[in-house]
Amino acid sequence: MLGFAAPIAAAETSPPPATDPLVARHDGFVDEKTCTSCHTEQAAAFAKSHHAKAMAFADDKAVRADFNNTRFERDGVAADFFRRDRRFFVRTEGPDGKPADFEVKYTFAYEPLQQYLVDLGGGRLQALDIAWDTKKHEWFWLGEGSAAKPGSTFHWTGPFYRWNRTCIDCHSTDPRTNFESQTNEYKSSYVATSIGCQSCHGGGAKHVEWARAKAANASKVAANPGLARVDSNTCYACHARRSRLVGDHRPGGSFLDHFSPALLRSDLYFPDGQIRDEVFEYGSFLQSKMANAGVTCVDCHRTHEGTVKAAGNALCTQCHAETAPERFTSNDPSGAFDTPAHTHHPQGSAGAFCVNCHMPERTYMKVDPRRDHSFVIPRPDLSALYGTPNACTSCHQGKTNDWASESLDGWYGKDWRKRPTIAHAFAEAARNGGAAVEDLRKFLADREQPGIVRGSAIAEMSRLDGAATAANVRAAAGDPDPLVRLGAAEAAANLPPQLRLDAVGVLLGDETRAVRVAAAKALGTTRSLDLRGDQRRAFDAAVDDLRAYVQANADSAETQNNHGTFLFEQGSTAEAEKAFRRAIVLDPTLSGSHINLAELYRAVGDNERSEHAYAEAVVANPDRADLRYGHGLSLVRQKAMADAIEELEAAVRLDPSNSRYRTTAAIALDAVGRTDDAFALFVSAVGGATDANLFATAIQLGLKLGRYEETLRFAEALADLQPTDLRTTELVRQLKKAVQHRR
Numbered sequence: 095m096l097g098f099a100a101p102i103a104a105a106e107t108s109p110p111p112a113t114d115p116l117v118a119r120h121d122g123f124v125d126e127k128t129c130t131s132c133h134t135e136q137a138a139a140f141a142k143s144h145h146a147k148a149m150a151f152a153d154d155k156a157v158r159a160d161f162n163n164t165r166f167e168r169d170g171v172a173a174d175f176f177r178r179d180r181r182f183f184v185r186t187e188g189p190d191g192k193p194a195d196f197e198v199k200y201t202f203a204y205e206p207l208q209q210y211l212v213d214l215g216g217g218r219l220q221a222l223d224i225a226w227d228t229k230k231h232e233w234f235w236l237g238e239g240s241a242a243k244p245g246s247t248f249h250w251t252g253p254f255y256r257w258n259r260t261c262i263d264c265h266s267t268d269p270r271t272n273f274e275s276q277t278n279e280y281k282s283s284y285v286a287t288s289i290g291c292q293s294c295h296g297g298g299a300k301h302v303e304w305a306r307a308k309a310a311n312a313s314k315v316a317a318n319p320g321l322a323r324v325d326s327n328t329c330y331a332c333h334a335r336r337s338r339l340v341g342d343h344r345p346g347g348s349f350l351d352h353f354s355p356a357l358l359r360s361d362l363y364f365p366d367g368q369i370r371d372e373v374f375e376y377g378s379f380l381q382s383k384m385a386n387a388g389v390t391c392v393d394c395h396r397t398h399e400g401t402v403k404a405a406g407n408a409l410c411t412q413c414h415a416e417t418a419p420e421r422f423t424s425n426d427p428s429g430a431f432d433t434p435a436h437t438h439h440p441q442g443s444a445g446a447f448c449v450n451c452h453m454p455e456r457t458y459m460k461v462d463p464r465r466d467h468s469f470v471i472p473r474p475d476l477s478a479l480y481g482t483p484n485a486c487t488s489c490h491q492g493k494t495n496d497w498a499s500e501s502l503d504g505w506y507g508k509d510w511r512k513r514p515t516i517a518h519a520f521a522e523a524a525r526n527g528g529a530a531v532e533d534l535r536k537f538l539a540d541r542e543q544p545g546i547v548r549g550s551a552i553a554e555m556s557r558l559d560g561a562a563t564a565a566n567v568r569a570a571a572g573d574p575d576p577l578v579r580l581g582a583a584e585a586a587a588n589l590p591p592q593l594r595l596d597a598v599g600v601l602l603g604d605e606t607r608a609v610r611v612a613a614a615k616a617l618g619t620t621r622s623l624d625l626r627g628d629q630r631r632a633f634d635a636a637v638d639d640l641r642a643y644v645q646a647n648a649d650s651a652e653t654q655n656n657h658g659t660f661l662f663e664q665g666s667t668a669e670a671e672k673a674f675r676r677a678i679v680l681d682p683t684l685s686g687s688h689i690n691l692a693e694l695y696r697a698v699g700d701n702e703r704s705e706h707a708y709a710e711a712v713v714a715n716p717d718r719a720d721l722r723y724g725h726g727l728s729l730v731r732q733k734a735m736a737d738a739i740e741e742l743e744a745a746v747r748l749d750p751s752n753s754r755y756r757t758t759a760a761i762a763l764d765a766v767g768r769t770d771d772a773f774a775l776f777v778s779a780v781g782g783a784t785d786a787n788l789f790a791t792a793i794q795l796g797l798k799l800g801r802y803e804e805t806l807r808f809a810e811a812l813a814d815l816q817p818t819d820l821r822t823t824e825l826v827r828q829l830k831k832a833v834q835h836r837r
Contacts, residue, residue, distance in 0.1 A: 114151050114287050116282060116283050116284055116287070117283070117284065117285065117286065117287065118270075118283035118284070118285070119285070120268050120270070120283070120284075120285050120297070121297075121299075122296075122297030122299045122300070123267075123268055123285045123292055123297040123298060123299060124292075124297070124298045124299050124302055125285075126267065126285070126286045126290040126291060126292065128298065128302060129290070129291040129292070129298055130291070132305065133291070136291075136398050137291075139396070139398040139399050140291070140398040140399070142399055143398065143399050143400040143401075144203075144204050144205065144400060145288075145289040145293075145400050146288055146289065146290075147203075147204035147288060148202075148203060148204070148264070148265040148266070148288045148289045149200055149201065149202055149203075149211075149265040149266055149287050149288045149289075150200060150201045150287055150288055151199070151200060151201075151287055152181075152182050152198045152199055152200055152201055152210070156201045157182055157198070157201055157208075157210075158201070158204070158205075158208050158226055158228055159175065159208060159210070159226035159233065160175065160226075160231070160233075161175045161176055161177050161182045161183070161198075162175075162176075162177070163175075163176045164176075164233070166224055166233040166234075166235070168235055169235055169237070169239075169240070169241060170240060170241040171186075171187075171223070171224065171235050171237065171241045172186065172187075173185065173186035173222075173224050173233075174186070175233070181197055181198075182197065182198040182210070183195050183196065183197050183198065184196050184198060184210070184212070184222060184224075186222075186224075186250075187244060188244070188251060189214065189244050189245060189249070189251040190244060191243075191244040191245075196212040196214075197212065197213070198210040198211065198212060198222075199211055199212065199213050199219065200219065200287070202221055202257070202261065202265065203265075204228075205228040205229070206227065206228055206229055206461050206462050206463075207225045207226060207227055207228060207234075207459060207460075207461050207462060208225060208226045208228060209221045209222060209225045209226075209236075210222045210225075210226075211257055214251060216277075216278065216279040216280065217258065217272075217279050217280030217281055217282055218256060218257075218258060218279075218280060219256070219257035219258060219282075220250060220251055220255050220256055220257065221250070221255045221256075221257055221260075221261065222250055222255075223235060223236045223237055223250040223255060224236070224250075225459070227461050229461065230461075234460060234461065236459055236460065245682065245683070246683045247681055247683050247684065252681070252683075253649075253650075253651065253680065253681050256649075258271055258273065258280045258282050258649065259271075259649050259650060262282065263331075263332065263338065263343065264289075264331075264332035265288065265289065266284035266285075266286065266287060266288060266289065266293075267284055267285040267286035267287075267288070267289060267290040267291075267292050267293045268284055268285045268286075268292060268293070268297070268342075269282065269283075269284040270282060270283050270284065270341075270342060271341070271646075271649065273648050273649040275648050275676065278679060278680075280649075292345075293345070294322075294324050294328050294345055295321045295322055295324060295345065296321055296322030296344055296345040296346050297344070298320075298321070299320075300316075300320030300321075301319055301320035301321050302320075303316075303320065304316050304318070304319050304320045305319075322344070322345040322346025322347075323346050324345070324346075324397070325390065326349075326390045326391050326392075327346075327347070327348060327349040328345050328346075329375075329391045330349040330353075330355075330376045331343055331345070331349060331352065331353065332374075333374045333375045333376055333391075334349070334353065334355050334373075334374050334375070334376030334377065335355065335356040335362065335371075335372070335373040335374060335376070335377060336353035336354060336355045336356065336376075337353065337354045337643075337647070338352070338353060338643075338646050338647060339351070339352055339353055339354055339607055339608060339611060339639075339642070339643050339646065340352055340607075340642055340643070340646050341642070341645060341646040348606070350576050350577075350580070350606045350607065350608040350609075351606060351607040351608070352607070353608065354580070354608040354611060354612065355376060355377065355546075355577075355580075355608075356373065356377065357377075357546060357549055357550040357553055357577075357580070357581060357584070358377065358381075358520065358546060358547065358550035359550075360520070360523070360524035362377070363377065363378075363520075364480070364481075364482040364483065364517075365476075365480050365482060365516070365517040365518075365520040365521035365524060366470065366473065366476055366480070366482045366515055366516060366517035366520075367381045367468050367470075367516055367517075367520075367547070368454070368456075368466050368468060368470060368482060368483055369456060369464075369466050369468075370456075372458045372459075374464075375464075375467045377546060378466050378467040378468040379467035379468065380544055380545070380546045380577075381468040381544045381546060381547060382467065382468050382469045382544075383425075383469065384469055385544070386544065387422055387425040387427070388421075388422075389413075393412075394409060406447060407431075407432045407446075407447060407448050409448075409449075410431070410432075410448040410449075411431070411432055413427045414427050414428070414429065414431050414432075414448075415428060415429075416428055416429065416430055431448070432446075432448075434446070437451070438501075438505050444489060445489060449465060450485060450489065451471075451472055451485045452469050452470060452471065452472075452485075453465040453466055453467065453469060454466055454470075454472075454483055454484070454485045454488055455488075456483065466483075471510070471513065472484045472485045472486050472498070472502070473510075473513075473515065473517075474486050474487060474495040474496075474498035474499045474502070475495070475499050475511050476515065476517045477495045477498075478495040478496065478499070479517075479521070480517055480521045482517060484498065486498035486501070486502075499511075516537065516543075516547055518533065519533035519534050519537065519551075520534075520550075520554065523554040523557075523558060526558065527558075528558055528559060530554070530555075530558060531555050531558055531559050531562075531563070534551040534552075534554055534555045534558075535551075535555060535566060537551040538551045538552050538555070538566060538569075538570060538578075545575035545576070545577035545578050546577050548570070548573070548575065548577070548578045548581065549570070549575070549577040549578045549579075549580050549581025549582070550581060551581070552566060552567060552570040552578065552581045552582055552585045553581045553584045553585045553588075555585065556585035556586070556587075556588035556589060557585075557588050560588055560589060560590065561589060561590050561593060563585070563588075563589070564589055564593045564596075564597050567582050567585045567586055567589060567597040567598060568582075568596065568597045568598070570582035570585070571583070571597060571598045571600055571601050572600065576604075576605075576606040576608070576609060579601060579604060579606070579609045580606075580608055580609050580612055582597070582598055582601065583598050583601050583609050583612035583613040583615075583616055584612050584616070586598040586613070586616035586617070587615065587616040591619040591620075594616055594617055594619070594620065595617060595620050595624055595625075598613050598616060598617070599613075599617070599629055599632075601613035602614065602617070602629065602632035602633050602635070602636040603628075603632040603635070603636075607639055610635075610636045610639050611636070611639050611640050611643050613636055614633070614636040614637050614639065614640040614660075615640065615656070615660060617633065618659070618660040618663035618664060619663045620633065621664070621665065640657075640660070644657045649680060650680070651677040651678075651680035651681035651684045651687060652677075652681075652684065652686075654673050654674075654676045654677040654680060654687070655673070655674060655677040655684065655686050655687040655690060657673050658670045658671075658672075658673030658674040658677065658687070658690055658691075658694075659690060661673055662690075662694055662697075667694065667698060670694060671691065671694060674687050674690050674691035674694065675691065678691065682714050682715070683714070683715055685711070685715060685718045685720050685721050688707065688708070688710075688711035688714075688715070688721060688724075689708075689711075689720060689721065689724050691707050692704045692705075692707035692708045692711070692724060692728060693724075695707060696728070696731070701728065701731045701732060702732070704728050704731075705725070705728040705729060705731070705732050708721065708724050708725035708728045709725060711724075711725070712725050712741075717748060718748070719744075719745045719748035719749035719752065719755065720745075720749075722741045722742075722744040722745040722748060723741070723742065723745035723752075723754075723755050723758070725741045726738045726739070726740075726741035726742035726744075726745060726758070726759075726762070727742075727758070729741060730762060735762065735765065735766050736766075738762055739759065739762050739763060739766070739768075742755065742758055742759035742762055743759055745759070746759050746775065750779075753779070753783060753785035753787070753788040754785075754787075756775050756776070756779055756788060757785070757787055757788050757791050759772075759775060760772040760773070760775045760776065760791055760792075760795065761791065763775070764795060764798075769795055769798060769799055770799065772795050773792065773795045773796060773799055773801065773804075776788065776791070776792035776795070776808065777804065779792075783811065784815060786812060786815055786816060789808045789809075789811050789812035789815070790812065792805070792808040793805055793808050793809055793812065793825070796808065802829050802832045802833050802836065803833050803836075805829060806826065806829040806830060806833055809822065809825050809826045809829050810826055813825075813826050
């Protein structure tokens with residue numbers, strides 16, 4: 095380590111500390127030094143934490159990487175890191191695609207990796223996608239696959255890597271985005287560059303007044319010391335995959351009144367609820383028996399250092415000992431667990447540590463291992479079925495899931511295989527299998543299941559079976575658990591519009607902001623005529639919450655695009671157009687906003703503007719199949735068939751697995767007399783296809799051309815897909831007869 099630190103330290107004499115231009119005095123807050131002047135013990139403990147080093151002004155003390163004329167080059171990404179005039183620089187590809195020198199203004203995080211923030215103007219701070227591995231002491235690229243193009247979402251200069259948009263909430267003290275939509279610029283500020291006392295305890299101004307009055311023995315001293323209550327809600331604000339609901343989060347309030355968390359989606363969680371994507375701790379912890387028993391973050395973690403309270407298994411045996419603590423006797427977590435009889439591993443070995451079996455690690459950002467907090471029991475049998483992680487084969491690399499299952503059978507018998515699990519139902523749902531609906535319905539009705547599981551169950555049910563789940567959505571809307579009600583509100587968007595108000599109209603007046611906002615989104619198709627009296631007032635109030643959410647995310651293209659859809663459903667066409675155009679300005683590579691703008695013009699009968707909107711989008715994003723397809727359809731409406739076919743064929747080339755693109759292109763080719771070319775689009779598509787419409791179109795064209803042998807393949811595939819359709823069965827019979835006759 096000294097070998098890497100020395101070149102930087104010796105490079106030059108450290109400059110005097112610079113003043114951070116983003117630091118501002120926010121109303122109700124004080125300088126962090128005011129806190130530390132009294133609370134020296136807590137401040138000393140906190141100074142050791144990673145929280146205290148979450149962000150810093152770039153100087154010799156804060157920067158951990160090697161900027162001594164080093165170069166990184168890999169996967170099409172290249173950068174040179176160097177110093178100039180006591181400052182840190184990187185030379186790399188800029189937003190225009192040309193190499194340029196960029197000054198590093200801030201460090202971001204401390205270990206196991208450190209990123210660096212660059213000011214691109216307009217108040218934008220961008221995180222470089224090349225980071226420093228603090229363990230291996232080397233640069234590495236955070237991306238996957240091929241490098242993103244300049245100007246795109248995932249280029250380091252794009253919206254995904256924008257500190258003001260993606261990172262600002264959690265690495266500084268009372269951060270304010272302060273995005274100005276009119277100029278598309280940021281005036282971001284914070285009370286302190288990194289996380290500080292007031293990040294968790296709230297603004298300290300009232301507390302300072304209270305402390306001074308108490309010290310002066312004033313005749314009137316407020317009973318309330320003026321600080322926010324610190325509990326798990328405080329931790330969840332950053333340790334959760336969530337969307338911001340309001341512009342300024344103040345500690346002490348309900349998590350669900352400030353944020354809307356992601357439920358157990360298949361792209362974020364494995365079917366058994368373990369973390370898949372970077373979802374942090376909230377969603378997994380809420381599934382656990384720990385959370386249900388009343389365990390909180392601070393039962394295991396020191397509040398100021400951020401470290402665990404005890405080393406090794408001593409952390410778990412605080413509760414999981416032979417005598418249960420009085421606080422948890424009703425849950426009875428007692429037993430002899432820290433023994434080879436339970437772990438079947440030698441004392442002190444990796445397999446004997448509780449966390450290695452029950453909190454398996456998964457690595458994020460390539461170098462950052464994080465433990466799952468659902469406290470699962472290893473299930474290699476589920477891993478064999480669904481690819482879920484399990485601690486056995488993660489540790490014993492090279493061994494199979496069958497080997498692990500047989501080992502557990504030998505230790506515990508086979509009853510462990512019968513333990514209830516959500517994995518079967520959620521795995522089937524992820525495959526869009528309708529058979530999952532009944533099992534999910536059972537989860538919804540089971541009050542012993544965690545709220546996040548039940549809320550996720552109703553959201554998945556409605557996605558799979560739409561109108562048939564309306565009664566279940568209505569029942570979930572009356573559940574006492576806010577996460578179940580949140581699931582119901584999100585589920586309502588999957589119901590036919592005419593069923594939504596009856597199912598979740600009651601949620602417009604819900605006590606929880608996250609639920610109200612989700613209900614307002616789902617009821618976008620509800621018009622004034624459908625609402626009366628209190629319900630109308632509740633809808634208007636929920637829409638006010640929705641507007642606050644949209645304003646809080648004014649720099650998010652996705653939020654503006656989704657709000658444009660809501661406005662269009664409400665009949666506010668002009669406002670919807672503005673929202674879609676705002677989304678396009680924020681992120682020109684987000685295809686959805688281009689499509690929605692073009693389809694808005696089509697819906698109001700302006701096919702020419704619709705085609706122009708698609709054409710502009712294609713120029714900016716020529717490799718997006720959905721835009722080429724939409725442009726093709728708009729050209730069909732303009733009767734420009736030659737150009738339309740060119741675009742539709744481009745969509746097929748860019749996304750050959752999309753049967754809708756292929757079918758539409760074939761119909762267009764047939765319409766201009768190019769039936770042979772149309773049929774050729776299907777010849778290579780029969781294997782693995784499951785789209786009845788594709789097969790039906792191919793059959794129609796094959797019969798038209800008299801190419802019975804090839805048409806028979808499509809008819810047989812359609813018959814396999816629809817075994818009870820007698821017409822298809824008869825068609826297969828006739829085609830077989832025709833083929834034999836020709837032979």
